[in-house]
Amino acid sequence: xxxxxxxxxxSKKCLERREVHAxxxxxxxxxxxxxxxxxxxxxxxxxxxxxxxxxxRLWDTERVYMMTEHHQPPQSELQARRNKITRxxxxxxxxxxxxxxxxxxxxxxxxxxxxxxxxxxxxxxxSHCTLYGAxxxxxxxxxxxxxxxxxxxxxxxxxxxxxxxxxxxxxLPGSYPVAKDVVLYLAGKYxxxxxxxxAIEYTGPAARQMDMSxxxxxxxxxxxxxxxxxxxxxxxxxxxYVRQRTDNPFETVGPDPDAxxxxxxxxxxxxxxxxxxxxxxxxxxxxxxxxxxxxxxxALIGSCANGRLEDIEVAARILRGRKVAKGVRFIVSPASxxxxxxxxxxxxxxxxxxxxxxxxxxxxGVCTARLAYMADGEVxxxxxxxxxxxxxxxxxxxxxxxxxxxxAASAVTGVITDPREMLNAAxx
Amino acid sequence: xxxxxxxxxxxxxxxFGDSVDTNIIAPLHVMRKGEIAELAQHTMAALxxxxxxxxxxxxxxxxxxNFGCGSHREEANLVLEKVGIRAILAESVARIFLRTSINxxxxxxxxxxxxSLVEDHEELEIDYPKGKMRNLQTGRELxxxxxxxxxxxxxxxxxxxxxxxxxxxxxxxxxx
Numbered sequence: 001x002x003x004x005x006x007x008x009x010x011s012k013k014c015l016e017r018r019e020v021h022a023x024x025x026x027x028x029x030x031x032x033x034x035x036x037x038x039x040x041x042x043x044x045x046x047x048x049x050x051x052x053x054x055x056x057r058l059w060d061t062e063r064v065y066m067m068t069e070h071h072q073p074p075q076s077e078l079q080a081r082r083n084k085i086t087r088x089x090x091x092x093x094x095x096x097x098x099x100x101x102x103x104x105x106x107x108x109x110x111x112x113x114x115x116x117x118x119x120x121x122x123x124x125x126x127s128h129c130t131l132y133g134a135x136x137x138x139x140x141x142x143x144x145x146x147x148x149x150x151x152x153x154x155x156x157x158x159x160x161x162x163x164x165x166x167x168x169x170x171x172l173p174g175s176y177p178v179a180k181d182v183v184l185y186l187a188g189k190y191x192x193x194x195x196x197x198x199a200i201e202y203t204g205p206a207a208r209q210m211d212m213s214x215x216x217x218x219x220x221x222x223x224x225x226x227x228x229x230x231x232x233x234x235x236x237x238x239x240x241y242v243r244q245r246t247d248n249p250f251e252t253v254g255p256d257p258d259a260x261x262x263x264x265x266x267x268x269x270x271x272x273x274x275x276x277x278x279x280x281x282x283x284x285x286x287x288x289x290x291x292x293x294x295x296x297x298x299a300l301i302g303s304c305a306n307g308r309l310e311d312i313e314v315a316a317r318i319l320r321g322r323k324v325a326k327g328v329r330f331i332v333s334p335a336s337x338x339x340x341x342x343x344x345x346x347x348x349x350x351x352x353x354x355x356x357x358x359x360x361x362x363x364x365g366v367c368t369a370r371l372a373y374m375a376d377g378e379v380x381x382x383x384x385x386x387x388x389x390x391x392x393x394x395x396x397x398x399x400x401x402x403x404x405x406x407x408a409a410s411a412v413t414g415v416i417t418d419p420r421e422m423l424n425a426a427x428x
Numbered sequence: 429x430x431x432x433x434x435x436x437x438x439x440x441x442x443x444f445g446d447s448v449d450t451n452i453i454a455p456l457h458v459m460r461k462g463e464i465a466e467l468a469q470h471t472m473a474a475l476x477x478x479x480x481x482x483x484x485x486x487x488x489x490x491x492x493x494n495f496g497c498g499s500h501r502e503e504a505n506l507v508l509e510k511v512g513i514r515a516i517l518a519e520s521v522a523r524i525f526l527r528t529s530i531n532x533x534x535x536x537x538x539x540x541x542x543x544s545l546v547e548d549h550e551e552l553e554i555d556y557p558k559g560k561m562r563n564l565q566t567g568r569e570l571x572x573x574x575x576x577x578x579x580x581x582x583x584x585x586x587x588x589x590x591x592x593x594x595x596x597x598x599x600x601x602x603x604x
Binding site: 025041045046048049050051052056057125126127140141142143144145146148149152153157191192193196197223224226227228281282283368369370386388389390391393395 | 446447449451452455456457474475493494497498499500501502505520522523524527528531532576578579582587588589590591592593595596601602604
């Protein structure tokens with residue numbers, strides 16, 4: 001019987017060295033553990049377990065990637081204290097790859113630094129570890145208690161997931177990144193638990209046309225569809241991306257032609273158009289036409305979902321020769337310093353700032369109630385990951401989610417706006 | 429420690445809808461001080477302002493699909509335990525929330541049909557060994573799926589932290 005990507009990866013990682021199938025509960029060896037802003041809490045779990053001082057060791061000092069990202073510089077005394085503990089832990093445990101005093105979103109940094117390799121199983125205490133699937137890796141979020149176990153022994157229990165195949169057909173629009181519209185379309189049509197406990201495999205001609213940024217957006221958002229993993233197959237773009245960053249060996253994993261999926265879906269890009277998620281759930285999705293004209297107070301571009309060069313580039317293109325609408329806060333936060341540098345080198349930062357954008361440090365604050373809070377009754381349109389009630393402060397604030405082009409066009413007009421007209425004008 | 433093979437519970441139900449996310453359960457803006465006790469005063473309040481005040485030890489949360497979706501947040505599991513919720517039953521539970529419950533040995537059960545079995549503040553009986561749940565007001569029953577044995581063992585051990593400590597001792601990584 002043919003096997004899916006998830007079945008193949010987990011068969012390789014299975015401690016019992018056997019072929020595993022969807023539904024099996026197995027012990028697995030992980031290839032990497034990402035420890036981020038919550039590192040000190042992972043250590044506290046080990047203390048709570050009854051281990052004096054916390055984690056007694058790391059199973060592999062070169063496979064635990066530690067960083068004090070998320071909220072840098074610290075935005076509270078508590079965070080400063082936790083970062084200090086993380087610093088001390090990194091020294092005590094002999095962590096080889098430790099990034100301190102570097103703002104960013106952990107998942108983007110993991111990719112930027114070449115820590116994510118095709119075919120690997122990488123976990124971490126953050127739900128958006130699914131992003132690693134863009135690089136053909138099995139990435140998934142865990143919580144601090146099993147992160148503590150994984151840190152010491154490099155092992156975890158996992159249920160081998162069923163798989164859902166999503167084939168993306170049609171031509172990419174070319175003038176704007178469409179990945180966000182695709183995932184919102186899926187959530188709207190099939191629900192935000194459409195892939196609960198499952199592995200998604202994104203495939204099809206348009207998936208292959210997508211560059212790594214768009215693939216990262218879709219894989220990242222796997223968790224918003226409930227997924228455990230969200231894979232792309234490795235191709236020449238994947239290999240080029242990885243090879244620019246590391247010489248470490250890896251083996252890509254593709255599905256067998258007769259792999260068994262619990263569901264197979266096709267997305268036609270022509271049908272996707274421009275989509276917006278209304279408050280307060282990810283699957284409350286409508287075509288842009290149904291919300292166009294809604295007044296906004298804030299427009300955000302950033303996060304592990306849509307804070308990469310292509311997202312900020314399209315915003316700069318839309319804002320060129322235009323200004324942010326009066327009364328609108330247009331906030332741009334690159335997903336990492338590597339992305340920030342790309343934006344600087346391309347002149348996007350200057351161009352956006354001259355148009356009235358505010359730049360924020362790379363990090364997760366843009367996506368949560370850490371930065372850019374919202375008051376009662378305020379409305380935001382955002383390319384970030386989530387629109388849950390209270391996500392940006394007041395439970396009476398409203399968060400709409402959309403792709404970066406829609407966010408930028410809305411920043412210009414002050415109301416939710418279909419970006420296609422401005423994009424056409426910009427290309428002429 | 430939680431022996432699921434002895435897990436029988438009666439309790440009053442707090443009923444919620446679909447997609448209750450972890451920020452509803454553990455709002456980030458009150459996590460600042462890192463205190464679960466403070467979170468307990470705000471948990472679920474965005475949906476049910478009366479919940480933090482009125483919840484009683486022994487109550488049960490019943491929810492629709494995708495309970496606990498959103499950010500990974502162990503505090504979400506911890507705060508419900510802290511306010512005395514003895515069990516969570518939902519049509520489906522978001523992956524990380526469910527995984528964390530298992531690793532904390534906190535009874536969180538995927539129970540398809542539970543939303544139509546009970547209404548808010550009715551009494552529910554959960555009989556895990558018999559694989560049944562029963563509405564004590566209406567007498568209606570539904571079957572309750574079981575975890576696989578490997579997961580029941582994590583519950584029986586008292587969660588993954590106990591397993592971590594035992595293995596550290598066994599492998600000589602710590603002397604206690």
